[in-house]
Amino acid sequence: MAVRQYSPAVDEYFWRPAPRVHGNDIAGAAGSIESGTQVVVAAELAAGRLKNVGFRLFACPHIMACCNWLAEQLEGEAPEALQQVLVQDLRQKFDIPVEKAGKLLILKDALDACYNSYQQRSTKG
Amino acid sequence: MSGSIYLDYAATAPLDPRVRDAMLACMDDRALFGNPSSITHSYGRRAAGVVEKAAHRVAGLVNGAPENLVWTSGATEANNLAIVGTADFRAIRGRHIVTTAIEHKSVLESCKWLESQGYQVTYVHPDRSGAVSPGAIEAALRPDTILVSVMHANNETGMIQDVAAVGAICRAHDVLFHVDAAQSVGKVAVDMGAMQVDLLSINAHKSCGPKGVGALCLDGERIKRITPIMHGGGQQRGMRPGTLPVHQIAGMGATLKILTEEMDTEVARIRGLRDRLWHGIKDLPGVTLNGAGEQRLATILNVSVAQAEGESLRFALQDLALSGGSACNSSSGEPSYVLRALGLSDVLIESSLRLSLGRFTTLAEIDQAVLSFRRGVEYLQAFAPAEVAV
Secondary structure, three states: OOOOOOOHHHHHHHOOOOOOOOEOOEEEEEEEOOOOEEEEEEEEEEOOEEEEEEEEEEOOHHHHHHHHHHHHHHOOOOOOHHHHOOHHHHHHHHOOOHHHHHHHHHHHHHHHHHHHHHHHHHHHO | OOOOEEOEOOOOOOOOHHHHHHHHHHHHOOOOOOOOOOOOOHHHHHHHHHHHHHHHHHHHHHOOOHHHEEEEOOHHHHHHHHHHHHHHHOOOOOOEEEEEOOOOHHHHHHHHHHHHOOOEEEEEOOOOOOOOOHHHHHHHOOOOEEEEEEEOEOOOOOEEOOHHHHHHHHHHOOOEEEEEOOOOEOOEOOOHHHHOOOEEEEEOHHHOOOOOOEEEEEOOOOOOOOOOOOOOOOOHHHOOOOOOOHHHHHHHHHHHHHHHHHHHHHHHHHHHHHHHHHHHHOOOOOEEEOOOOOOEOOOEEEEEEOOOOHHHHHHHOOOEEOEOOOOOOOOOOOOOHHHHHOOOOHHHHHOEEEEEOOOOOOHHHHHHHHHHHHHHHHHHHHHOOOOOEO
């Protein structure tokens, strides 16, 4: 296999697991195990803010590190923050190689799906 | 990663200090620098003596004849020489070769090159356990078949093929039989006579010997010549030119001497360690063994881990030096064609690991490896996607 070097940020956040939420107010998913990457993101809502943001993942170390970091960053933010995550920012922070752009887009799709879940909930509510 | 537990002996093994000593003694001896082909003077004759001694040791382990041994740079060259050299030399009799879909790349790529030269090759597939049926080999034979090539033990799964049965079939059909024994020599008995093998490829570095040396052993009664694939002087009866690397050959001789003396006890010890490793991880959810059954090398454990992405699995197990599902395809990064032939999906192949043990693997290392393996797999599987109710 090709030798792959990982950034210190990947080393750090790969092993810093986000909470794995079981009961959720909003959730979104993208990708599949069969395709090699699946991201499921879920969160609770407390006073209109994100709480206990968590992920379930079948993904490479870069995406796992991104998700663990995002779980920290999104905690306490407004739900709109889900769709404001920029792929380019993640690429830079974790020094993600260009060939993994597709995997990052799966993560982005999962975040967008989670935000859509929030919007649907708001419409119903 | 430096400091990690080495579990990649099927890729290569550390040099045994006894082998190193034999090589150094050869290099340090001011009377042993001669060209072994220059037997008109004492320097050359002394070097030739070293080569002859090593040839006896190598041939002795595989029940071959030392005078029919061709030194090469390793098993890859030996396989190339066996396949291409035999096909060219015997082309007048036919241009069809039978091999299997799970051979080492050095066999498969040699066969593909021959196809580009107008030869035809039949690739026999194994069953889901990794076993190649001798009957399937026989069914693939044609009147114009000139060579059958089957590896003794698979480099990824350790599965041992019934080469004796294939040898009997080839002999009955008067077809030459080549066996790639790169992984098996020193791990199981290899007997060219009993197995009716006509050409046998072996190396030294997977058995704690030096890299850069190997041999093709011929059954001199069945095949006296093959066409060289390199051109130069007339060394090695014209089949493989080039000045012989005496210190490398001395190292290979020392390697096989050790194997001759210690194989039985060493293999028993390693089998115990491998079984301890397997028993330590087999209860993890989604962990399955590739290459089932007892007919596999004691040194290799190939497992798949469901619900754990392959790259993250290798990342999580960085303290273990092992091979992933792209083993032996390192330059391409393609999923293992061996595991694909066993029916595994590409995703599961990526989540497959080959752990291979050897002479210097210790009990403490295996116990630590079990802990590391469990920690990494359990961590990843805890992340595995599940239905999320909203």
